[in-house]
Amino acid sequence: MKRKPNYPKHLLQWGVLAAIAGTVLWATFGDHPVDVEKYCPFGGLQAFGTYLVRNSLACSMSMLQIMMGLVLAAGVILFSKLFCGYLCPLGTVGEAMGRVGEKLRLRVDIPSGSIADRVLRALKYVLLFTILYYTLSSSELFCKKLDPYYAVATGFKGEIVLWMSLTSLGLLLLGGFFVKMFWCKYVCPLGAASNIFKFTWLLLGAAVVAWVLGWLGVEGIWTWIVAATCAIAYFIEMVKLRSCTFPLLTIVRNESACNNCGLCEKKCPYHIPIHDYAKVKHVDCTLCGECVGSCVHGALQVGGRPALRFVPALLAVVLFGLAVWMGNTMELPTIDEKWGDYEQVELKTFEMEGLKSVKCFGSSKAFSAQMQNVPGVYGVRTFVRRHGVEVFYDPSKTDTLKIQEAIFTPTIRKYATPDGTVPVLEVIRLGVEGLHDRMDMVYFGMALQKVEGVYGFTAEFDCPVAVTVYADPAKGLTEGRFAEAIDICELVIPVKDGEKTIPMHTELKSFAKTGETSREEFMQVMFRDIEKLNGKFKANNEKWGDETQFPRAAYEMEMASIEKPLIRRSFPYFKSYLSCTDGILSVDFVLRDMTPTMRITYVKSMWTDERIWKEIFQAEKWTVRMADETFQEVEPRLKFLVEGHTVEE
Numbered sequence: 096m097k098r099k100p101n102y103p104k105h106l107l108q109w110g111v112l113a114a115i116a117g118t119v120l121w122a123t124f125g126d127h128p129v130d131v132e133k134y135c136p137f138g139g140l141q142a143f144g145t146y147l148v149r150n151s152l153a154c155s156m157s158m159l160q161i162m163m164g165l166v167l168a169a170g171v172i173l174f175s176k177l178f179c180g181y182l183c184p185l186g187t188v189g190e191a192m193g194r195v196g197e198k199l200r201l202r203v204d205i206p207s208g209s210i211a212d213r214v215l216r217a218l219k220y221v222l223l224f225t226i227l228y229y230t231l232s233s234s235e236l237f238c239k240k241l242d243p244y245y246a247v248a249t250g251f252k253g254e255i256v257l258w259m260s261l262t263s264l265g266l267l268l269l270g271g272f273f274v275k276m277f278w279c280k281y282v283c284p285l286g287a288a289s290n291i292f293k294f295t296w297l298l299l300g301a302a303v304v305a306w307v308l309g310w311l312g313v314e315g316i317w318t319w320i321v322a323a324t325c326a327i328a329y330f331i332e333m334v335k336l337r338s339c340t341f342p343l344l345t346i347v348r349n350e351s352a353c354n355n356c357g358l359c360e361k362k363c364p365y366h367i368p369i370h371d372y373a374k375v376k377h378v379d380c381t382l383c384g385e386c387v388g389s390c391v392h393g394a395l396q397v398g399g400r401p402a403l404r405f406v407p408a409l410l411a412v413v414l415f416g417l418a419v420w421m422g423n424t425m426e427l428p429t430i431d432e433k434w435g436d437y438e439q440v441e442l443k444t445f446e447m448e449g450l451k452s453v454k455c456f457g458s459s460k461a462f463s464a465q466m467q468n469v470p471g472v473y474g475v476r477t478f479v480r481r482h483g484v485e486v487f488y489d490p491s492k493t494d495t496l497k498i499q500e501a502i503f504t505p506t507i508r509k510y511a512t513p514d515g516t517v518p519v520l521e522v523i524r525l526g527v528e529g530l531h532d533r534m535d536m537v538y539f540g541m542a543l544q545k546v547e548g549v550y551g552f553t554a555e556f557d558c559p560v561a562v563t564v565y566a567d568p569a570k571g572l573t574e575g576r577f578a579e580a581i582d583i584c585e586l587v588i589p590v591k592d593g594e595k596t597i598p599m600h601t602e603l604k605s606f607a608k609t610g611e612t613s614r615e616e617f618m619q620v621m622f623r624d625i626e627k628l629n630g631k632f633k634a635n636n637e638k639w640g641d642e643t644q645f646p647r648a649a650y651e652m653e654m655a656s657i658e659k660p661l662i663r664r665s666f667p668y669f670k671s672y673l674s675c676t677d678g679i680l681s682v683d684f685v686l687r688d689m690t691p692t693m694r695i696t697y698v699k700s701m702w703t704d705e706r707i708w709k710e711i712f713q714a715e716k717w718t719v720r721m722a723d724e725t726f727q728e729v730e731p732r733l734k735f736l737v738e739g740h741t742v743e744e
Contacts, residue, residue, distance in 0.1 A: 103408030108187040131248035139164030159422030166418035171292040180381025181411040193275035219287040293338040346375040347399035359386035382407040433474030448483040451534035504533040507624035509551040521568040526559040526605035574606035629683035632674040652739025665732040672717035
């Protein structure tokens with residue numbers, strides 16, 4: 096018999112690498128961003144872990160990644176580490192580096208089962224525990240900081256720690272160059288997790304212990320369970336180097352046909368001593384088929400049958416397809432939270448989709464915090480893939496209309512200041528459907544801005560949403576012109592690297608011209624949005640608020656730039672900085688000749704105009720109060736170029 100080429104394995108391995116390379120190039124030179132984590136099974140397993148431990152999903156993880164992870168686990172238990180043998184790009188690269196090192200005769204052999212081999216196997220379990228500990232503690236994927244695939248695929252621009260990523264990449268490339276499959280055998284945390292799946296009874300035992308302790312009300316036990324599972328798995332691997340009951344599909348050696356030539360061991364990427372097994376249940380076996388193809392005597396077969404030779408490759412493809420299908424048809428909530436005495440209330444559920452502001456774990460938590468301020472609401476679930484929410488409420492205390500109003504963000508948006516040639520503005524009332532939350536209003540504002548002659552608008556909750564538009568009457572704007580801007584399927588907006596397409600679901604339902612208003616009245620309406628930034632500083636007023644003892648003064652500075660959204664978003668940092676400055680009592684905005692002017696009230700005996708300008712507005716660092724009431728020095732978020740002055744009260 097001749098050696099049989101292992102085409103399925105090589106086609107899948109290099110096909111996956113080619114697909115990844117094409118995806119990265121598409122993201123680099125195309126107009127549309129590509130999610131390099133889309134099919135990451137390890138990220139999915141971590142996300143599922145955070146769901147079990149914290150009842151939330153790791154940010155950016157979707158059901159697709161979770162199903163990739165869960166299907167991988169099922170595949171390892173039933174068959175073997177098929178993902179490692181056929182689909183993992185890191186395994187392919189590590190194997191290729193080993194072949195190069197072998198041809199250059201620079202390879203260092205670490206025999207399977209040797210002391211060095213058994214000791215080095217501890218590394219991947221230490222790394223697995225570290226990653227799971229930090230991920231489950233924060234709902235953020237710690238593995239991104241060091242994953243060599245993620246670092247390379249994002250061009251080292253992702254959420255990485257550079258020295259960690261470079262170290263991992265070095266271990267993958269240089270380690271694989273000198274020691275064949277160094278990364279996969281000794282470093283890969285997914286390899287450690289896969290080995291735990293091979294030790295199926297250990298996995299089931301850990302799950303039962305966790306369930307029992309949780310049922311008994313023991314809190315904070317997950318750290319110890321993960322640590323114990325990793326430690327026991329390493330001990331089993333170090334001592335036995337093989338699984339017991341599972342997997343169900345193995346390489347079977349016909350002892351009567353085998354002449355112990357050792358060629359199968361030489362061709363095996365992991366150098367498994369196959370001649371020691373009747374059924375190869377070695378912990379490193381991936382059913383890759385290299386040993387089967389190398390055996391000229393037909394002594395090795397998948398499942399003991401020649402007809403099953405290509406079944407592992409086929410199973411890898413089928414399992415991948417199954418995970419994709421399940422990931423696109425199922426979804427776990429990103430967060431699932433309840434509060435108050437919800438168990439004593441007969442709750443109803445309100446569902447809403449298309450909330451663009453619900454897009455990750457952080458925004459889901461923000462939505463939950465927002466709903467906790469709504470009387471009668473006792474819990475939420477969020478689904479970031481479809482931007483959906485479920486709100487649990489007491490129908491005796493609130494209703495769906497009030498919940499929608501709480502979700503909605505009233506908006507004031509000014510595009511431009513009308514000059515003296517437009518003394519009067521036309522007021523147009525629109526009814527618009529499809530405006531649910533803050534991000535809807537942001538994109539709606541961008542669409543409405545394309546209507547020539549519109550100077551600004553306000554939006555208040557109603558059914559449909561009541562939008563008041565202020566426009567140049569000379570433009571003669573019609574209902575058709577507004578419908579053309581609002582009734583669109585998608586909005587194309589410029590971004591740093593090109594353009595971004597936003598799906599839109601807005602629809603113009605009503606149109607009415609309701610009168611006119613003066614330019615001054617328009618500015619007063621728009622200014623209401625700026626007045627939200629006003630604030631008094633409680634701690635400082637408690638010290639220096641007695642005006643008879645501490646006379647006060649007001650320092651004013653024109654600040655037309657505060658109307659820009661970017662400046663307005665940075666202003667809370669400056670406001671916090673002022674609140675941490677001795678003798679500063681408040682900050683507010685007033686209109687001076689239709690120009691927003693910042694007004695800082697201070698203790699007159701403690702400050703002068705010169706000191707205010709140099710020590711406050713030109714400070715090299717700002718001391719700000721953080722959400723946890725600690726203080727931190729930050730770089731200034733705003734630059735001030737024109738001095739102000741103290742005005743008479």
